[in-house]
Amino acid sequence: MPxxxxxxxxxDTKLLLWNITETAETLSQNLHLTQKSLDRLRNMKSEAHRRGFLSVRQLLLEQGYQDSDLFYDEFGKPHLVDGxxxxISHSHEFSAIIISDRITGVDLELRRDKIAVIADKFVEPTFILDKNNPDYIRKLTVNWGIKEAVFKIRNEKGISFKDHIDVKLFEMEDKKTTATLHFNKLQRHFDVYFEEIGDYTIVYLFEGN
Ligand SMILES: CC(C)(COP(=O)(O)OP(=O)(O)OC[C@H]1O[C@@H](n2cnc3c(N)ncnc32)[C@H](O)[C@@H]1OP(=O)(O)O)[C@@H](O)C(=O)NCCC(=O)NCCS
Incomplete structure (x- = not known):
């Protein structure tokens, strides 16, 4: 039972989450996969990756989409044939898809203390956090998720998480914030929403002007 x-x-938006408890075999049972997907599956090194991939197809099916309704551009960005x-995001035992009329990105992260080790590589200087605050790891994870989700929308070469994406400071209870990408004379604003589900953080956002 899924x-x-x-x-x-x-x-105008559906955000769906799958808790991956099934084997790859069970997850593939009612799916009609394209030859491209079958080839991709065959080349995946881990069972976890296969389960993530197949659970995404189950979520698509839930929304009335077949695997053949999904295609990828040269950068690996997914698109739907209906426009x-x-x-898409997967992390360990969860996968997520967001489908919207608006330009959108989603990222799912397992919260881990070790994110603090790389914080200075991706956190912008204006996003000042108190390392002793109990929400430190939670906020860092949201900051990271925002940047991954922005990158999934605008995956231009050369975008630096630290230098080009600014996140407005927030409290965890807010469950929303905004972010700005400024890169190569381009400026884009994003409305950001986040939720925590157990040990996971899910961030989804929409591109504005
Ligand atoms: C593309 C990227 C954002 C994917 O994120 P991830 O955390 O590795 O993996 P997720 O599970 O969240 O997302 C994977 C999904 O993203 C989507 N994706 C892959 N490449 C993409 C791209 N170029 N643009 C948009 N979406 C993309 C795919 O749908 C993929 O899943 P699928 O192939 O099974 O359909 C990530 O690999 C990446 O390149 N990040 C930027 C790296 C970077 O600049 N880091 C700076 C560190 S300071």
């Missing part, structure tokens, strides 16, 4: 959660966050925007 376990998943649907967030009806906005009328709706889609973004």
């Amino acid at each position: 376990t998943h959660k649907t967030f009806n966050c906005f009328p 709706k925007h889609i973004s």
